[in-house]
Amino acid sequence: MTRNLRPDLTALGDLVDSAVTENARVAVVGAGALGSNVVVELVSAGVACGSAGKLVVIDPEPVSDRNVGRTAFTVDDIGDDKVAALGRHVHQINSAVRFHGVCARMDAGDRAAMAQLADKVDLLALLCDDFDLQAAFNEVAYQRTVILGGGVARGADSAALFFSAPRQTACGNCVFRPLARRTAERANALGCDVRFVAALAACVALGLLHAGTPAERFYRHLIDPRRNLLLVGLRREGIFAEMEYARCVVPVASRVSGVAGPVCSVCRMGFV
Numbered sequence: 522m523t524r525n526l527r528p529d530l531t532a533l534g535d536l537v538d539s540a541v542t543e544n545a546r547v548a549v550v551g552a553g554a555l556g557s558n559v560v561v562e563l564v565s566a567g568v569a570c571g572s573a574g575k576l577v578v579i580d581p582e583p584v585s586d587r588n589v590g591r592t593a594f595t596v597d598d599i600g601d602d603k604v605a606a607l608g609r610h611v612h613q614i615n616s617a618v619r620f621h622g623v624c625a626r627m628d629a630g631d632r633a634a635m636a637q638l639a640d641k642v643d644l645l646a647l648l649c650d651d652f653d654l655q656a657a658f659n660e661v662a663y664q665r666t667v668i669l670g671g672g673v674a675r676g677a678d679s680a681a682l683f684f685s686a687p688r689q690t691a692c693g694n695c696v697f698r699p700l701a702r703r704t705a706e707r708a709n710a711l712g713c714d715v716r717f718v719a720a721l722a723a724c725v726a727l728g729l730l731h732a733g734t735p736a737e738r739f740y741r742h743l744i745d746p747r748r749n750l751l752l753v754g755l756r757r758e759g760i761f762a763e764m765e766y767a768r769c770v771v772p773v774a775s776r777v778s779g780v781a782g783p784v785c786s787v788c789r790m791g792f793v
């Protein structure tokens with residue numbers, strides 16, 4: 522018996538423009554708790570299964586038993602490279618996805634490699650634990666493509682997502698760097714918390730991919746170029762609680778603007 526391994530994406534109706542999602546070119550740096558779940562969400566929405574589509578996932582590590590539960594991986598994946606295991610899961614959802622796994626650690630000093638990657642994609646998702654790499658990517662790639670970044674804080678009480686679009690928003694470093702110190706210690710987010718943040722991140726990604734199309738209306742509330750940081754409070758006493766603008770409780774995300782300061786050398790926004 523031949524099984525049709527492709528989902529019926531018409532079930533998504535006009536929530537997405539299938540020409541946009543299927544032919545989207547997306548790169549995800551980091552296949553950990555957030556990255557792996559975001560990939561699953563994007564593929565489930567039909568991303569990168571068209572002839573021009575591409576889904577590149579970059580991660581240097583194998584799946585360990587500590588990963589299972591919070592990530593998209595299962596016990597069968599333990600010991601395999603994350604990108605290889607994720608490729609299998611992706612193709613179990615949709616065999617047509619043009620998935621390209623790269624088992625390598627990106628070097629924050631290799632600006633040429635970062636630029637090359639950014640030039641090839643419509644959306645670059647920075648979902649790795651390495652804040653130096655995220656910061657370097659933001660500098661190199663801001664002018665080249667749309668960026669979505671984020672991380673879950675230690676204890677999973679909070680998460681932050683940001684996006685940037687060339688010349689339309691402040692860059693990720695403007696909005697994210699002040700938070701990086703707070704979120705630098707990170708581990709052990711509960712699976713359900715991570716999946717909530719990943720679903721939100723995927724919605725933002727879909728919104729960014731649909732900017733300027735009729736399907737944008739479903740995501741327009743997420744795409745405000747003047748407010749390109751989302752703080753997600755998963756606990757009332759989260760690490761952002763002392764911040765005036767982060768009175769967010771489950772499951773609400775609040776958006777804030779870039780911090781005021783001198784004009785940024787990357788985005789030259791002067792911060793909105």
Ligand SMILES: [Zn+2]
Pocket residue numbers: 691692693694695785786787788789790
């Ligand atoms: Zn900036």
